[in-house]
Amino acid sequence: MLGERLARDARREIKAVMLVHNETSTGMRHPVAEARAAIDAAGHPALFLVDTISSLASYDFRMDEWKVDLAVGGGQKGLMLPPGMSFTAANEKALAAAQGARSPRRYFDWRNMMKEGRQASFVGTAPMHFFYGLEAALCMLEEEGLENVFARHRRLARATRACVDAWAAGGGPQVFPLERAYASDSLTAVLMPQGHDADRVRNIAEARYGVALGRGLTTLQGRVFRIGHMGDLNEPMLLGALAGIELALRDAGVPFGRGGLEAAQAALAAP
Amino acid sequence: MLGERLARDARREIKAVMLVHNETSTGMRHPVAEARAAIDAAGHPALFLVDTISSLASYDFRMDEWKVDLAVGGGQKGLMLPPGMSFTAANEKALAAAQGARSPRRYFDWRNMMKEGRQASFVGTAPMHFFYGLEAALCMLEEEGLENVFARHRRLARATRACVDAWAAGGGPQVFPLERAYASDSLTAVLMPQGHDADRVRNIAEARYGVALGRGLTTLQGRVFRIGHMGDLNEPMLLGALAGIELALRDAGVPFGRGGLEAAQAALAAP
Amino acid sequence: MLGERLARDARREIKAVMLVHNETSTGMRHPVAEARAAIDAAGHPALFLVDTISSLASYDFRMDEWKVDLAVGGGQKGLMLPPGMSFTAANEKALAAAQGARSPRRYFDWRNMMKEGRQASFVGTAPMHFFYGLEAALCMLEEEGLENVFARHRRLARATRACVDAWAAGGGPQVFPLERAYASDSLTAVLMPQGHDADRVRNIAEARYGVALGRGLTTLQGRVFRIGHMGDLNEPMLLGALAGIELALRDAGVPFGRGGLEAAQAALAAP
């Protein structure tokens, strides 16, 4: 679809293709490399912009290899910081576009940022505490090894989906992404069975069992809840959260198939 | 037995009866009030000393009502502090005994401690950080309400035992205390099936799943592991730990009955 | 001057008067109540907007009494938080203006914020840690008492200026604001003697003595350094910083009058 759309743009009016690597509201992982291939196949000069906020440090992202021109990331997901720090990386093509762009800019302007390697003038007080936190987070990631971090998130994600699949088999909540190959490794969006309110489950889970779940956004509000499994998380933390969600489903009178926890355990024990 | 033994002590050679309220190595809760009644029934003047280290703030202890003469407690269990702070409470009878006792004392002497309400001389640097921690812990306990804290530990203990009972039903590990009425609310000692090493399970649980279990002490080493469920703990934390132990049992090739997590959940969901 | 300027605005083209309560770059305290009086005297309907970022919780600000229509504040100064939290307060008049304003708004729109008491839609992840920090900061301010906090800052500010005045008496750095009545209680800007570089002093102070000083902004860069004396600060912390600055002045070869620390001490000891 992307390739077709770009091919139709004979006058090159499309300036950029923007993709969210990990779609937080639906738990979808978007195919960055494939999108890049489609842009290349169409021979289109559009910039390729990728939002990696909820994928960064949870699963693999390759800016250079995938020829991403500009990427944004955040510290509050896989990098385990409190919310408040974000990142932008731009390649030569993106910086060149910034030079010529005519959009009004004041708060953040690449042209000033690159000049003499610093901002041109004073814009506020630097939040130093985030830099200390980031240093600690990067040490943790290096100690575990990035490949191991990715493998851990993959394993935890599969266990989560195995649990939800067992719920679904009994007429209960199900994994939201239909195409399993695109299900995210950093969070799982869970679709409620018809007639049951996701927010009621979320409220019970938090109030009675201390499990905080993400809510469905915009059109999915009340229909979806989201289980985050990114960052500093291990097997018992995930299994405890899934067990707590089951307690909340039970209290809320939501039907669900049994054996979810065993399915998750089986997925975690597999070699 | 205690009453009989005291009754036989016609010459009053027994100076004190000492009881561990919560026997940490076996997960037994000892009946303090009943022991007091036995001492009273025997009309014996022995001091009644109780160690509350692993029961304090996890379940009820009533020094005055149970006429305990001297109690010791620790900060590192139900009071949630790092190890390093302990408490002693003494009534008039115990303090009077301290005046006349002939045992050598230097490091800790009630006679000096009570004089002018302070230690008589310098004995070291006060570990102030424990006092700040204790203040925070007491605030947490007050905020939840001591009765609610006790009820929470009772609920979590029952869920733990329900899980282990399911394991035992399949030839797996079982709750160590035979008499269930005396099983502890702050930890559960779990006896391995014949021919299986508790420490192997402990090592796998910690190394692969991040679940730290207590070991069996002295004669129980290798035969028992212990699940602590005291302090700042809620349902998903406990269920996650139990699920992690199941993974370790599985990896270690230890048989266990299925349905443990469901049994624990059922115990937690009961009104 | 403000009154004259407003009086000349017969066609009411001036929409708002904006004042920085504490001018951080120069260490000036601006007279909010007097500005309000000038607006009132001119009978001008302009909104009155005040930036309290570096005055809030350091010295007195009275939004209602001074009929300020809109105020902004920040957490990183007198409220002692790491940078990242800011506040806005608006009265009925300001909110009414927000309804009719034609400026483009997306990131922050009072109309959405006020609807149902919340933001109309999702704009990001809430930085919860700032709320915990703010709660702690407000407890500290309440415990000391706001009047005492203000008095402490006034005392520390006077001591700082007494020290700098002693430096100036020997041809050294001097307090930047000429009119002492408007010198700030939350920081002191210090003007270097001709031919001496403020940034050199700042670099030595930080590298050798661990004293971090603010730099001069825009046209004052290199000519001014700034001593912050807001937030969680007491007498020895201030005196130590002043003593460290003296060491840096000495190392940098900047002349300064002797007796600065004694003058500061005398100011602090006064009843």
Place this chain on the structure above:
Amino acid sequence: MLGERLARDARREIKAVMLVHNETSTGMRHPVAEARAAIDAAGHPALFLVDTISSLASYDFRMDEWKVDLAVGGGQKGLMLPPGMSFTAANEKALAAAQGARSPRRYFDWRNMMKEGRQASFVGTAPMHFFYGLEAALCMLEEEGLENVFARHRRLARATRACVDAWAAGGGPQVFPLERAYASDSLTAVLMPQGHDADRVRNIAEARYGVALGRGLTTLQGRVFRIGHMGDLNEPMLLGALAGIELALRDAGVPFGRGGLEAAQAALAAP
């Protein structure tokens, strides 16, 4: 004196010579190497035991070079930990003595500790938090470099004594150790002028200026206060503390010579 005393001990009844490296209550540094030389010169077989609690990591201690048989240290001084961790190091000679000693031992017994490299049986809950703290402290010391740490303490100690000497020149408090060569680099004991109460100064310093001073012990109580300058301390922290003490002296009506802070600054600025 030590050599003479040992020489008189023809029957070798003296089992050990015990020395406090840094005498915390008086601020004296004791000459360990010289004591060793005296023992050697007397040809006496006594064990040489040294308490390094308040010198360790503040100034140099060389167990092997000075042939110290057993040393004890603590974490709460130069190692910057909260109180609660101590260290013991023993050489072959001390361990051999432990084998044959007849003193009763239960809580700490080298014979058990060395067996299989661990304690023989359970003695309590390990205070893990101290090990994390110690790791951080050692990293800080390595980052600065031990020689630099020692030089910093020497510099800060000299500045402290320069300040107190200025006080003394005006009939005020004076450095307690008469022989300056033995004045400690980790704290300075300060003797009050006749008729003035050290504890009154300490109370004012703490209550009004937030400067916590050590008190005089046993016979020195009320006559001495102690300024700690060990651990994580830099120039402005020390100068601020000295300035705060001057304020307290002034408030308490204690005479003192002027120029103390300038003298301390001069000592710190010297190349």
